Amino acid sequence: MNLRGPLVDVGDPREVETRYGERSLAEVTLRPEGGTADPVTVTLWGKWTHAAEHAEPGMDILVTDVDESEYRGETTYATGKESFVVVEPDFLVDVTDIRSWVQCSRMYYLNKLSGIPLNYPVVKGTIVHEVFGDLLRGRDLDSSIDERIEERGLELGLLGRETEEVADEVRRNAAAIEGWLSQGVLTDEDEWRSEYTLISPTFGIKGRADALRRGSPVELKTGKNLKRDPRFQDKIQAAAYALILHERGVPVDTGTLLYTKNTTLDRTEESGDLSPAKDFSIGRGLLEFVVRTRNEIAAMEYDVSVPTGYESNSKCQYCFEKDTCMVVSGRLGQESKAGQIGTPVPEDERAYFDRFYRALEEERREVHTEYRKLWEQSPEERADDDRAIIGLEPLGSEEQPDGTWKLRAQKTDDAVSKLREGDVALASDGHPVEGHAELARIVELGEEVVVTTDEPVPLRRLDVYPSELNVARLLTALHDAVLKGSPERKDVLFDRRDPEFADRSAGETYIDNNEAQDEAVSLAVDADDVALIHGPPGTGKTYTIARTIRALVEDGNRVLLSAFTNRAVDNALEALRDQGFEDSAEQSSAGGRRFADNVVRVGTESGVREDMLDVRLSRSGDPNTLASALHDAPVVAATTASCGSRVMREQSFDVALVDEASQLTEPGTLAAVNLADRFVLVGDHKQLPPVVRAENDLQTSLFQRLIEAHPEASVMLDRQYRMSQRIQAFASAEFYDGALRPATGDVAAQHLRDLGVDTGDLPTELADQVTFVDPDGRRVGNTNPTEADRVADVVAAYEAAGVDADDIGVIAPFRAQVAEISRRTDVTVDTVDRFQGSSKEVIVVSFVATGDLDGPLFEDHRRINVALTRAKKALCLVGDADALASDPFYDRMLRWARR
Numbered sequence: 001m002n003l004r005g006p007l008v009d010v011g012d013p014r015e016v017e018t019r020y021g022e023r024s025l026a027e028v029t030l031r032p033e034g035g036t037a038d039p040v041t042v043t044l045w046g047k048w049t050h051a052a053e054h055a056e057p058g059m060d061i062l063v064t065d066v067d068e069s070e071y072r073g074e075t076t077y078a079t080g081k082e083s084f085v086v087v088e089p090d091f092l093v094d095v096t097d098i099r100s101w102v103q104c105s106r107m108y109y110l111n112k113l114s115g116i117p118l119n120y121p122v123v124k125g126t127i128v129h130e131v132f133g134d135l136l137r138g139r140d141l142d143s144s145i146d147e148r149i150e151e152r153g154l155e156l157g158l159l160g161r162e163t164e165e166v167a168d169e170v171r172r173n174a175a176a177i178e179g180w181l182s183q184g185v186l187t188d189e190d191e192w193r194s195e196y197t198l199i200s201p202t203f204g205i206k207g208r209a210d211a212l213r214r215g216s217p218v219e220l221k222t223g224k225n226l227k228r229d230p231r232f233q234d235k236i237q238a239a240a241y242a243l244i245l246h247e248r249g250v251p252v253d254t255g256t257l258l259y260t261k262n263t264t265l266d267r268t269e270e271s272g273d274l275s276p277a278k279d280f281s282i283g284r285g286l287l288e289f290v291v292r293t294r295n296e297i298a299a300m301e302y303d304v305s306v307p308t309g310y311e312s313n314s315k316c317q318y319c320f321e322k323d324t325c326m327v328v329s330g331r332l333g334q335e336s337k338a339g340q341i342g343t344p345v346p347e348d349e350r351a352y353f354d355r356f357y358r359a360l361e362e363e364r365r366e367v368h369t370e371y372r373k374l375w376e377q378s379p380e381e382r383a384d385d386d387r388a389i390i391g392l393e394p395l396g397s398e399e400q401p402d403g404t405w406k407l408r409a410q411k412t413d414d415a416v417s418k419l420r421e422g423d424v425a426l427a428s429d430g431h432p433v434e435g436h437a438e439l440a441r442i443v444e445l446g447e448e449v450v451v452t453t454d455e456p457v458p459l460r461r462l463d464v465y466p467s468e469l470n471v472a473r474l475l476t477a478l479h480d481a482v483l484k485g486s487p488e489r490k491d492v493l494f495d496r497r498d499p500e501f502a503d504r505s506a507g508e509t510y511i512d513n514n515e516a517q518d519e520a521v522s523l524a525v526d527a528d529d530v531a532l533i534h535g536p537p538g539t540g541k542t543y544t545i546a547r548t549i550r551a552l553v554e555d556g557n558r559v560l561l562s563a564f565t566n567r568a569v570d571n572a573l574e575a576l577r578d579q580g581f582e583d584s585a586e587q588s589s590a591g592g593r594r595f596a597d598n599v600v601r602v603g604t605e606s607g608v609r610e611d612m613l614d615v616r617l618s619r620s621g622d623p624n625t626l627a628s629a630l631h632d633a634p635v636v637a638a639t640t641a642s643c644g645s646r647v648m649r650e651q652s653f654d655v656a657l658v659d660e661a662s663q664l665t666e667p668g669t670l671a672a673v674n675l676a677d678r679f680v681l682v683g684d685h686k687q688l689p690p691v692v693r694a695e696n697d698l699q700t701s702l703f704q705r706l707i708e709a710h711p712e713a714s715v716m717l718d719r720q721y722r723m724s725q726r727i728q729a730f731a732s733a734e735f736y737d738g739a740l741r742p743a744t745g746d747v748a749a750q751h752l753r754d755l756g757v758d759t760g761d762l763p764t765e766l767a768d769q770v771t772f773v774d775p776d777g778r779r780v781g782n783t784n785p786t787e788a789d790r791v792a793d794v795v796a797a798y799e800a801a802g803v804d805a806d807d808i809g810v811i812a813p814f815r816a817q818v819a820e821i822s823r824r825t826d827v828t829v830d831t832v833d834r835f836q837g838s839s840k841e842v843i844v845v846s847f848v849a850t851g852d853l854d855g856p857l858f859e860d861h862r863r864i865n866v867a868l869t870r871a872k873k874a875l876c877l878v879g880d881a882d883a884l885a886s887d888p889f890y891d892r893m894l895r896w897a898r899r
């Protein structure tokens, strides 16, 4: 029997005499069944008293295989031989974190803050790991090495490494792998798995094992180890995978560590055990140690505290991270075993750091909650939640020339999901946690689903795979901003001085037909610190951004162009191209250069839009060529998420220009801003705020904070090129103090007529430019089928009157309603969040709600602003008039629509 629930009391460990001699015990009291049952006391024996040392009331605890006995008429509970005690099981600890914690608890923390830097050992290590995977998949060594090195061309180039030298070193490391693989211990029946994703719901651990052989974990280390035994922390890492396998009922008693550097050493110079492969036995003691270590991390993270180094038995004396550790401790005023150096950053910066550190850790927990849904929700619930595509029928798997696999399956229904082509997802045989699952990249997502994976798996289910990568990069951005940011920059960020402006634009006219846009370009050119461009819907943000970049490059600046989404990055590049950027850049650089010589787009092949692939910087190729392409480009474009990558973190710019800044969290914006001396943020804080799961400081963008604090450093673009006068009126009045106006008479007067539509052919209720239709439906869960029928009728009526299906878009508040409507029409149907940044001639909005106004559309008026400002010539609102009229804001909307 397992007992699990919140702790209500934690006793101190003490020693008692038993018939087996002196033993330690600690009593803890918990409320089983998630806190709903009466409290019970469990005696933790022996080493499990360690859990009591770290736990505190309020934490969740799980005791597995509890011994239950009757004593004087009462049931007593205690840990038994098979028991494990898990503190905060919902907190998922990564196996690599357990390993670094064993080395030193501060190391664990520092790794979190500074991420994985771009350095040669890291890149070489990655290549060796990839070659290892290839060898397991039966690939030829030389072709694998050549290809893997080529794939890392950009990183190697930035590190100033030559292909030959790296190939040589990798080959010598790979000799260890090859030798070991051909030792004869392997037979055809040997089961191999490479890069295996493992999650343990019971122990709260996740990770990716380098390989499993006959069910035993094999870990590859690119360092050397001349002792007979593996290093302790390495053993712990392999043992953690063994523990997860143990949970799945796979008995694991050995692990293997492969120290590849051992084969590169010269026997005459080194003494000791040079054999690379070191097996060791994994007994129960080691598994328990893994759980106890993991518990220490989970307990420390419970109240988001910062480790001091005293938590583990580390010796600072020999630590290669000692200086970094002392600097971080010194600057953030943290207690640390290594000591502190340097002066602390000012109090307000530390408070800021702490606040955002905490907020990001809360976000991490939300990611863990997403993981938990993988096993807590039934497949059907997950599908209903749009988090999985289930019931797939495998159509086959095909091995690719590079040893990876292409899996195909047939969809058996028309359900929608959050998954998109290009996403990384979890492909499984139907059981993503306890069955066989592989990380997959989605290639095609239509009637037929196509994914690529490392190993074949019968593709029955595809799940959204929650990732902590984003949280990790945001933490790093926070760290870089506070600890590495220039004092002048921080004075502005922390409101110690106002942003300053020079007069570089000196009366120049950049845009002659739009005063606010022209002023915005000047402001950006003149900004010594920051300029803020506030762009309501359709006001030419993208156009202004392109003009600004040209002006900045003409002045000799190197510019980073960034945005929250790939789409916005590519739109800005498109505008830059349309404005003939080649010519303007020619003025600053010798000779005629093409767009592709001036602009480098950093991003994945699936992320970058097709028409910008010609300027995409491949990561793969000749190191020197790639590195100089990136270094020398006057304009580098990448999403803010890629600005946190180890390649981009090494780049520096004069100016960072960030679009969609109002949709970014502060650390998300900082990821781009950190890379430049000055920055320009473009956004609209009256549209969608940052998308975050937790409710905390991350919900307010840096754009909003700065524009509220420094309106003088901002310009609002006030002429819009999208909507007719009638359509824009409500948004202008409600969100922009009536300041938003059509840019030209043509924009104001545009009409369905311009599309060749005779409004006489439309039902009277749709004849106006803004209309309201009440279908009198009922909300059922997150759908309203009657309303969906009516939306489809409305769409059909526009089509019958001559509007092209491509010119119509439907917006609904819930994905379930999106699916409901999609079943009834072929036009684009999506949620507000997915519509931000785009527009259509005709927009139909489905409100779903009847009775009460609840749902994402209503919670935040900014969503409505987005929904109502997507339409150019006609907007039809479909909803329940009584429900809408119950709220003053929606009542005003209703009156405007019915006018």
Ligand SMILES: Nc1ncnc2c1ncn2[C@@H]1O[C@H](COP(=O)(O)OP(=O)(O)OP(=O)(O)O)[C@@H](O)[C@H]1O
Residues within 6 Å of the ligand: 511, 513, 514, 517, 535, 536, 537, 538, 539, 540, 541, 542, 543, 544, 721, 722, 837, 838, 839
């Ligand atoms: N000064 C201008 N002169 C002429 N056309 C312009 C001007 N500014 C913008 N436009 C045109 O107006 C349209 C909308 O501009 P743009 O796409 O830059 O808007 P946006 O603010 O980025 O839109 P969104 O709200 O979707 O982000 C485009 O077709 C653009 O070419």
